[in-house]
Amino acid sequence: MKKELLETFESQFEQSLIDEIVAEGKLVEVPAGEILMDIGNYIRSIPLLLSGAIKVLREDDEGDELLLYYLEQGETCSMTMACCMGQTKSEIRAITETETEIVMVPVQKMEEWMAKYKGWRNYVFESYHNRLNELLHTVDSIAFKNLDQRLMEYLIKKSEVTNDNCIRNTHQEIAYDLHTSRVVISRLLKKLEKLKKLKLHRSHIQIIDL
DNA sequence: CCATTAAGATACT
DNA sequence: AGTATCTTAATGG
Numbered sequence: 001m002k003k004e005l006l007e008t009f010e011s012q013f014e015q016s017l018i019d020e021i022v023a024e025g026k027l028v029e030v031p032a033g034e035i036l037m038d039i040g041n042y043i044r045s046i047p048l049l050l051s052g053a054i055k056v057l058r059e060d061d062e063g064d065e066l067l068l069y070y071l072e073q074g075e076t077c078s079m080t081m082a083c084c085m086g087q088t089k090s091e092i093r094a095i096t097e098t099e100t101e102i103v104m105v106p107v108q109k110m111e112e113w114m115a116k117y118k119g120w121r122n123y124v125f126e127s128y129h130n131r132l133n134e135l136l137h138t139v140d141s142i143a144f145k146n147l148d149q150r151l152m153e154y155l156i157k158k159s160e161v162t163n164d165n166c167i168r169n170t171h172q173e174i175a176y177d178l179h180t181s182r183v184v185i186s187r188l189l190k191k192l193e194k195l196k197k198l199k200l201h202r203s204h205i206q207i208i209d210l
Numbered sequence: 211c212c213a214t215t216a217a218g219a220t221a222c223t
Numbered sequence: 224a225g226t227a228t229c230t231t232a233a234t235g236g
Contacts, residue, residue, distance in 0.1 A: 146224095147224075170215090170216060170217085171216075171217065172215095172216075172217090180224075180225080181224080181225055181226070182216090182217080183217095183218090183219095183224095183225075183226080183227095184224060184225065186216095186217060186218070186219095187218095187224095189217095190217095190218080200217085202215095202216060202217075202232080202233055202234080203215095203216070203217095203233090203234095
């Protein structure tokens with residue numbers, strides 16, 4: 001675990017902080033598609049993402065979903081931190097997008113390290129900053145962009161996050177993430193296929209050039 | 211084979 | 224852009 005931690009955080013964490021994480025944290029490997037955190041859950045530990053990707057989404061009162069952003073290597077869930085501090089319930093759901101390696105750190109340590117380590121403080125603030133920016137980006141695309149642009153961005157981000165130019169998703173799943181209907185996604189994908197930007201198959205999409 | 215499910219088509223709002 | 228409905232095609236027993 002120490003080796004992976006070093007690879008991911010060496011540049012921003014103090015040596016002694018890394019040692020403490022090794023001592024206090026618990027390394028977990030999670031397969032793709034697992035719900036790490038659901039709406040309404042209380043949180044007792046903070047996840048530090050070593051590898052893989054996690055998708056963070058919101059749900060409306062009818063149970064419809066909307067993708068907010070992805071977490072990637074070296075990142076953490078700001079919502080979790082906020083919840084830990086305030087002892088409130090989670091407002092979001094987090095699902096592993098790919099296989100992931102996560103170090104779970106107990107909440108109590110978080111405050112201790114905030115006072116003790118500059119590297120940790122910076123990490124936490126930067127983390128908030130990054131999440132907020134990503135969130136603004138998604139708000140922008142929902143508010144100001146049309147669906148086909150949103151779909152393209154979604155595909156690009158997804159292939160980036162999974163390191164794969166094949167999107168192994170059904171049209172229905174994409175529709176859920178973007179909060180629209182399957183038929184609409186199918187139509188738009190067909191359009192993109194005609195433009196030679198991708199190739200459609202059953203249950204997966206091959207990206208050619210976006 | 212058949213049941214299930216993804217995706218295409220069409221027509222209507 | 225979204226809904227409803229039907230058809231077609233792939234997939235897995």
